[in-house]
Amino acid sequence: MADTKHKLHALFIPYPLQGHLIPAVHLAIKLASKGFTITFVNTQAIHHQISKAKSSSGSSNDNNDIFAHARQSGLDIRYMTVSDGLPVEFNRSLNHDQFMATLLHILSAHIDDLIRKITQEGPPIACMIADTFFVWPSTIAKKYGLINVSLWTEPALVFTLYYHMHLLRRHGHFACNDNREDIIDYIPGVAAIDPADLPSYLQDADISTVVHQIIFKAFAEAKDADYILCNTVYELEPETISALHIKKPFYAIGPTFPFNSSKSIVAMSLWPESDCTKWLDSKPAGSVLYISFGSYAPVRKKDLEEIAMGVLHSQVNFIWVLRPYIMSSDAEDPLPVGFMEECRERGIIVPWCCQMAVLSHPSVGGFLTHCGWNSILESVWCGVPMLCYPLLTDQFTNHKLVVDDWKIGIDIRRCNRSVTRNEVSAKIKALMATELGDDLRKEIKEVRRALENTLKPNGSSEKNIDLFIEDLKNKVCAQYGTATSTSSSFNTKPH
Ligand code: UDP
Numbered sequence: 001m002a003d004t005k006h007k008l009h010a011l012f013i014p015y016p017l018q019g020h021l022i023p024a025v026h027l028a029i030k031l032a033s034k035g036f037t038i039t040f041v042n043t044q045a046i047h048h049q050i051s052k053a054k055s056s057s058g059s060s061n062d063n064n065d066i067f068a069h070a071r072q073s074g075l076d077i078r079y080m081t082v083s084d085g086l087p088v089e090f091n092r093s094l095n096h097d098q099f100m101a102t103l104l105h106i107l108s109a110h111i112d113d114l115i116r117k118i119t120q121e122g123p124p125i126a127c128m129i130a131d132t133f134f135v136w137p138s139t140i141a142k143k144y145g146l147i148n149v150s151l152w153t154e155p156a157l158v159f160t161l162y163y164h165m166h167l168l169r170r171h172g173h174f175a176c177n178d179n180r181e182d183i184i185d186y187i188p189g190v191a192a193i194d195p196a197d198l199p200s201y202l203q204d205a206d207i208s209t210v211v212h213q214i215i216f217k218a219f220a221e222a223k224d225a226d227y228i229l230c231n232t233v234y235e236l237e238p239e240t241i242s243a244l245h246i247k248k249p250f251y252a253i254g255p256t257f258p259f260n261s262s263k264s265i266v267a268m269s270l271w272p273e274s275d276c277t278k279w280l281d282s283k284p285a286g287s288v289l290y291i292s293f294g295s296y297a298p299v300r301k302k303d304l305e306e307i308a309m310g311v312l313h314s315q316v317n318f319i320w321v322l323r324p325y326i327m328s329s330d331a332e333d334p335l336p337v338g339f340m341e342e343c344r345e346r347g348i349i350v351p352w353c354c355q356m357a358v359l360s361h362p363s364v365g366g367f368l369t370h371c372g373w374n375s376i377l378e379s380v381w382c383g384v385p386m387l388c389y390p391l392l393t394d395q396f397t398n399h400k401l402v403v404d405d406w407k408i409g410i411d412i413r414r415c416n417r418s419v420t421r422n423e424v425s426a427k428i429k430a431l432m433a434t435e436l437g438d439d440l441r442k443e444i445k446e447v448r449r450a451l452e453n454t455l456k457p458n459g460s461s462e463k464n465i466d467l468f469i470e471d472l473k474n475k476v477c478a479q480y481g482t483a484t485s486t487s488s489s490f491n492t493k494p495h
Pocket of ligand 1: 018019020022269292293294295296297321351352353354355356371372373374375376378
């Protein structure tokens with residue numbers, strides 16, 4: 001075990017959702033590889049779901065510690081769990097608002113209790129790295145005298161739109177739900193954005209929902225964060241990041257995924273992964289459309305039907321991830337009757353897979369995606385152009401980056417519009433079998449190069465992460481009166 005006496009100890013608390021957990025795990029590994037001691041805290045429910053997924057995939061259970069392998073490879077990552085306030089088996093997908101209300105009102109009490117215990121037992125904590133969507137980081141960090149690092153797992157563009165919600169309110173673009181079409185051109189670092197490309201929660205007319213309460217509180221807290229780490233790349237959003245950096249120490253440190261392997265050493269899938277390799281091996285290069293709507297957003301039955309019929313008519317090979325409760329209900333088969341019989345020769349449906357392994361397989365030629373930010377970064381990394389079908393939250397804004405700014409995908413729909421099977425089928429054919437698809441493939445190679453470069457020793461994300469560590473060390477020294485962060489007096493700070 002590495003010597004912890006001279007190391008920065010970070011308490012790392014990811015949001016208990018798949019798309020937030022994945023980049024958080026990768027970042028924790030990265031920071032540990034740069035010398036941090038990390039205490040990583042999952043909710044008991046997330047831990048339970050990961051363990052269940054692992055044992056149904058037939059993998060061994062690493063003593064209830066998802067970082068056991070990482071530790072064996074020399075990384076100093078400890079692992080703890082905390083209750084989110086609900087029973088572990090409680091179905092959070094089917095009871096979304098109740099789950100969110102617990103994150104809004106209950107989780108902080110359990111986190112507070114956990115930090116109190118950790119600070120009693122040591123090693124002392126220097127900083128807390130917590131997801132920006134939590135509603136308590138600043139309050140808790142102040143209470144325990146911790147440096148507050150906010151982890152933003154979406155693009156900088158989305159961060160700045162939430163951060164400047166007050167400007168949207170002032171100009172009447174907040175909660176305007178389709179009523180305004182004039183361009184938004186007053187957000188610092190954002191040249192222009194269409195109101196329909198705002199995150200859905202900023203467009204909704206009803207702002208009384210539990211998710212809205214979370215967002216309002218979370219961004220009030222985020223304004224007090226000492227540092228913000230963002231899973232993006234400077235070269236992809238330079239103006240936005242530069243403008244944010246004037247207001248806050250904001251570091252673009254993405255993409256966080258392990259770039260030399262499609263498999264992580266840490267288990268973090270919430271559902272058992274189906275292995276699609278053999279099936280993919282049997283298909284010609286570039287012939288398979290990968291379809292996934294991520295882990296969180298529900299899809300309406302009517303939309304699923306139209307997509308399914310569009311896929312059927314397009315005649316392409318496909319792998320479709322249909323996770324449990326994709327329609328926010330426990331209806332058994334969300335697909336039209338007879339769909340699979342008709343497509344048996346050319347498609348498979350899986351409940352979950354290792355997405356990076358699928359996207360990096362040479363048979364995959366396109367990705368029909370809901371535009372989750374991780375999915376976009378992964379698709380770029382694997383050079384797979386996208387068909388965009390945003391559903392909720394940041395996906396509308398991410399979609400604008402992919403289609404309008406970087407030109408590495410085409411949209412099936414903008415915003416919340418319904419689409420027909422004919423439109424779906426025509427767009428799939430355009431992506432998979434026309435020059436347009438080839439142009440997108442060329443373009444995505446360029447964007448991929450930016451991602452590759454950023455992770456090289458002199459690349460921007462690599463430099464930003466080192467800069468963050470340097471700034472953090474200086475702040476620790478200033479805050480706790482030590483000469484350098486590596487001096488042993490680091491351990492004597494007062495908590
Ligand atoms: N994912 C996966 N297997 C699947 C579908 C998705 O491992 O079958 C992963 C995907 O690689 C990504 C994450 O789940 O890292 C989804 O995050 P994203 O931001 O794309 O969407 P969200 O689920 O947050 O809406």
